Amino acid sequence: MKTAEELLSELQKALPGVQVSLVLNPSPSAQHALLVAAADALRVAFYLRDEAGYDYCSNATGVDWLDREVAEKVRTTRTVKKDVDGVEQEVEETIEQTVKRMESGYLEAVYHLYSMKMGPTDPHLPMVLRMRTENRTDRTELPSLTPVWRSAEFQEREIFDLYGIVFRGHRDLRRLLMWDEFEDHPMRRDYVDPDDYEYEPTPHDEVLKRAEAHRAAQGGAQ
Amino acid sequence: MSTSAIRSYLPPVIEVDAENELLEVAMGPHHPSTHGVFRMDVALDGERVVRLKPVFGYLHRNHEKIAEKTTYLASMPYTDRLDYFCSMTNNWAYALAVEKLAGLEVPERAEYIRVITAELTRIQNHASAIGFLMQEMGASGTPLMYAFREREKILDLFEELSGSRMMCNYMRFGGCRVDLPEGWLDRVSRLVAELPRFVDEMEALLTGNEILMARAQGVGVLKPDLAVNAGVTGVMLRATGVNYDVRKVDHYGIYDRFAFRVPLGDHGDIYDRYMLRVLEMRESIRILEQALPQIPAGPILDPKSKPRGFRPKPGEAYGRIEAPKGELGFYLISDGSGNPYRYRVRPPSLINLTILEDMCLGQNVADVVLIFGSVDIVLGEVDR
Numbered sequence: 001m002k003t004a005e006e007l008l009s010e011l012q013k014a015l016p017g018v019q020v021s022l023v024l025n026p027s028p029s030a031q032h033a034l035l036v037a038a039a040d041a042l043r044v045a046f047y048l049r050d051e052a053g054y055d056y057c058s059n060a061t062g063v064d065w066l067d068r069e070v071a072e073k074v075r076t077t078r079t080v081k082k083d084v085d086g087v088e089q090e091v092e093e094t095i096e097q098t099v100k101r102m103e104s105g106y107l108e109a110v111y112h113l114y115s116m117k118m119g120p121t122d123p124h125l126p127m128v129l130r131m132r133t134e135n136r137t138d139r140t141e142l143p144s145l146t147p148v149w150r151s152a153e154f155q156e157r158e159i160f161d162l163y164g165i166v167f168r169g170h171r172d173l174r175r176l177l178m179w180d181e182f183e184d185h186p187m188r189r190d191y192v193d194p195d196d197y198e199y200e201p202t203p204h205d206e207v208l209k210r211a212e213a214h215r216a217a218q219g220g221a222q
Numbered sequence: 223m224s225t226s227a228i229r230s231y232l233p234p235v236i237e238v239d240a241e242n243e244l245l246e247v248a249m250g251p252h253h254p255s256t257h258g259v260f261r262m263d264v265a266l267d268g269e270r271v272v273r274l275k276p277v278f279g280y281l282h283r284n285h286e287k288i289a290e291k292t293t294y295l296a297s298m299p300y301t302d303r304l305d306y307f308c309s310m311t312n313n314w315a316y317a318l319a320v321e322k323l324a325g326l327e328v329p330e331r332a333e334y335i336r337v338i339t340a341e342l343t344r345i346q347n348h349a350s351a352i353g354f355l356m357q358e359m360g361a362s363g364t365p366l367m368y369a370f371r372e373r374e375k376i377l378d379l380f381e382e383l384s385g386s387r388m389m390c391n392y393m394r395f396g397g398c399r400v401d402l403p404e405g406w407l408d409r410v411s412r413l414v415a416e417l418p419r420f421v422d423e424m425e426a427l428l429t430g431n432e433i434l435m436a437r438a439q440g441v442g443v444l445k446p447d448l449a450v451n452a453g454v455t456g457v458m459l460r461a462t463g464v465n466y467d468v469r470k471v472d473h474y475g476i477y478d479r480f481a482f483r484v485p486l487g488d489h490g491d492i493y494d495r496y497m498l499r500v501l502e503m504r505e506s507i508r509i510l511e512q513a514l515p516q517i518p519a520g521p522i523l524d525p526k527s528k529p530r531g532f533r534p535k536p537g538e539a540y541g542r543i544e545a546p547k548g549e550l551g552f553y554l555i556s557d558g559s560g561n562p563y564r565y566r567v568r569p570p571s572l573i574n575l576t577i578l579e580d581m582c583l584g585q586n587v588a589d590v591v592l593i594f595g596s597v598d599i600v601l602g603e604v605d606r
Contacts, residue, residue, distance in 0.1 A: 027537020027556065028325030055450050056466075059540065059551050059568040112540050112553070112568075116450050116466050124471045126540050150231045151453020153576050154278075162284075171232070177279040177605060186284055 004032035007052065007127065014051065015043055023130060033110070033128035038142050041131050042169075045148040054113040054127055057149030060156060062163035064136070064189045067105040074099045107133045107165050109142055111152070133165060136188075144170035162187035231451045233580040236272040244272065247587070251280050255358050255591040258601030262578075262590065269586050274579045278572070281605035289565040294320055294395070294532050297565065302389040304567060305603040307347050310339040310380070311545040313393035318474060319541030319552035324534040326396035326524045333476045334517040335398050338410065339380070339390075340543075341506040341513075345417065346373040347546035348457075348499040348506075349424070351598040355496065356428065358595040359437055365427060372420050375413055382406060395532070396524030407514060414510045421503050429500070438493035442581045442593035445490065452576045456548030457498045458597060462490035468544035475543075479516075480509045492596040533560050547571055547598055567606055571599035 002010070004022055011020050011034075019037035036044045048054045074097050082091045113127040133140045144167035146152045156167045157176040164185035167173055175182065184191060238244065250261035259280035265273035285304065289297040301316045302309035314336055321328065328336075350373055353366030377387040382403055384390040392399055428434055444454070446462040459466055467484040469477040485501035487494030534556040542551035548570025555564035574597050582590050 025537050027323050027535060027539055029322040029537065029539035029541075031538065031540060057453055058542065058549060059553055059566070061553060061564075061566045061568075063555065063564050110553070112551070116464060118471075128540070149453065150448075150451045151573055151576060153452075154572055162286075175279075177282040179279065187287055191287075 002052070004034055004127070008034060010052070011044060011047065015040070015047060018044060020044060023128075025128075031126055031128055033130050035130045035132065038131055038133075041143045041145065042148070045129070045145050048113060048127070048129070049148050053115045053117050056114045056116045057111055057145070057151045058114050058126065059110075059112040060145070060152045060159065061110050062159040062165055062187065063108040063110060064163060064187065065105045065108060066136070066189050068103050069100050070103050071098050071100050073097070105136045107136055107140055107163055109156075109159060109165055111145060111149075113149075140164055141166045141168055143168050144173075146170050161185070164188065231448055233577075233583055236267075236270075236583050238267050238272055242267050249590065251277075255595060256601075257354065257595075257599065260599075260601055260604065262594070264582075264587065264590065266587055269588070271582050271585055271587055271590060274582045274590070276575055276578055279605055281601045283606070285606040286565050286567065290562055293560050294534070294562060295529060297562075298393070299389065299391040301567075302391055303602055304569070304606065305545065305547060305550075305571065305600045306388055307350065307600055308343045308546050309388060309390040310336075310343045310392060311543060311550065313390065314340055314475075315541060315543045315545065315550040316552050317393045317395055318543060319539055319554050320395045320534070322539035322541045323537060323554050323556055324395065324532075326527055328397055328475075328524060329521045330476070330518055331520045332397035332522045334513055335402065335522065336393065336475055337477070337480075337513050338510060338517075339383070339392065341509050342376045342379065342410070344506045344546045345503050346376045347598075348503050349373060349420075351546075352424065352428070352496060352499055355492075355592070355595045355598075356434075358591050359434065361433075365424070368420070368424060368427070372417070379406065379410060379413065382409075394523060394527065394529070396527030397522045401522050407517065410510070411514050414507060414514065417507050418504070421500060421507070425500060429497070434496070435493065437589070437592060438491065438496060438596075440489070440491055440493075441585065441589050442492045442596060443490050444577060444581055448577060448580065449490070452580075453573045454548070454577060455570050455574065456544070456546070456598075457495055457502065458548065458574050460484065461487035461494040461498050463488045468542055468549055472542065474541075477509075480512045482506075482509050492592055495596045495598075531560070533558060538564075542568065545570060547600070547603070548574055567603075569603045569606060571597075571601075571603040572605075575599065575604065 008020060008022055018040045021035045023033040023035045025032050075094055077092055077094045079090050080093045081088055109131045111129040114124050131142050133142055142165055144156055146156055154176060156170055159165050160173055161175040161178055162185055245266045247264045247266060248261055249264055250256040251259040261277040263275045264271055301312040304312050349369035353369035356365035380390055381387045384392040444462050446464050449459050449462045450464060463486050465484060465486055470484055482505045485498050487498055536556055536558045538555040540551060540553045542549050550570055551568030553566035554562050557563040581593050
């Protein structure tokens with residue numbers, strides 16, 4: 001069983017110019033991931049299936065990463081005029097500042113791959129493949145990996161439904177769990193659920209209005 | 223990347239005479255054969271199925287969102303409601319994923335209890351699945367009631383152990399919730415000694431049955447390469463002849479210690495699925511016969527496991543087990559807080575339905591009910 005690092009160097013050798021990087025996982029499970037650029041994803045996926053032996057895509061899911069504020073400590077050196085022993089001198093001074101910047105969020109599609117060819121002897125570990133969208137609002141397209149692993153068919157529909165990632169090349173991209181008229185993506189972190197899920201306009205007011213008009217026409221008689 | 227390789231995993235397009243008018247039927251959401259609320263929009267040419275679109279979501283309650291808004295432990299009882307036939311295996315899969323995430327160890331006694339409860343779960347699930355399949359085939363009552371008679375005995379044992387028949391909520395991160403009640407193991411042993419007779423009885427009734435053979439053999443055939451590509455797992459996959467059982471390949475728990483075989487089919491039809499369920503029940507009985515005398519005394523919970531204030535370090539983990547319906551996985555991302563940042567259930571029932579259309583195309587509409595029944599799904603897990 002290859003580790004993610006070995007697979008990364010193998011990929012870079014076999015598919016030159018492909019944009020893949022390693023995402024380390026600090027938890028005890030140590031399931032490291034390969035982050036692949038959307039443009040190269042299909043090429044990498046076909047390689048993983050046909051050459052590296054990952055013929056089985058177990059799990060496909062979405063993750064929502066919000067815009068977040070990152071605090072970084074920045075050291076700057078500058079020259080200051082300072083009074084040293086009664087003589088004015090130019091002294092270099094280093095100050096540490098905490099700079100806050102916004103890191104823009106993105107949506108992520110995560111695939112867990114296994115190999116069924118490998119037989120029942122080795123302990124099987126998942127190969128984690130990730131793709132990221134450019135942002136969370138208007139550029140949320142990713143290539144569909146359903147042509148590579150059909151098991152992603154319903155799962156990508158579910159990600160589209162609940163996270164709003166649009167999978168290009170999916171043969172039937174419709175909502176899976178929510179109804180077709182539903183507009184938001186409920187699994188997003190900033191989703192606010194309405195207080196009146198069950199609200200549907202009822203014809204009561206219209207009916208009342210018509211009834212009143214009818215009564216008026218009848219000369220006010222009940 | 224050839225286009226022919228892409229096409230081969232898609233359902234075939236059925237040719238229809240241009241003169242024929244298609245009849246569109248909505249099977250479900252309240253069709254008795256759908257085991258809950260599930261709809262198949264079927265287009266028929268005469269009796270032949272030319273198109274089938276499954277429609278999901280009638281039981282959707284966004285289990286994953288609820289889990290992300292609460293603590294890790296508070297989702298444990300909720301996992302019972304996924305596949306409500308197999309709450310023990312659902313608990314185990316979730317506990318396994320959290321144990322990988324937080325690096326918890328499971329004491330030996332708890333591992334044995336997990337194996338015993340999981341294999342009992344498998345037996346009652348497979349027995350009921352066969353019973354429901356026969357019900358749909360028109361064998362009203364008898365096989366299902368045979369199966370439920372045995373299931374009752376197993377559920378009584380679960381109730382004694384956990385306080386609840388179906389919603390067991392029994393496992394914890396790093397072990398189990400309570401130790402075994404007095405005499406429980408003897409009662410399980412007595413039941414396990416009787417179970418082979420039940421399986422024999424079920425087989426005498428069904429295996430050589432002419433109606434079952436006529437209706438199940440060669441119907442709903444699934445090819446192994448499509449099954450692998452479509453992520454089909456469990457009995458459905460092994461009926462096509464692919465040797466893949468997570469108990470054997472992942473070595474999770476203590477399954478290494480038991481001698482058991484992985485039954486394989488070679489036709490991938492409904493009959494093979496039925497036969498595999500019978501054989502898997504026999505193998506589960508074998509595992510139970512080995513596990514029951516071996517179970518050691520000792521603690522049942524990892525001392526590092528904390529019921530309150532449980533905050534795993536940032537990171538992620540994917541844990542999976544061989545649940546009776548297929549590979550049940552949980553994917554968790556921790557951001558260091560008390561709630562999971564991402565909580566994902568990999569539902570075998572939903573993913574096994576990916577190829578429902580492929581299996582049904584060109585078949586009689588009456589066989590759709592059987593093919594669907596042979597997949598063995600629970601809607602609580604499909605829709606989550």
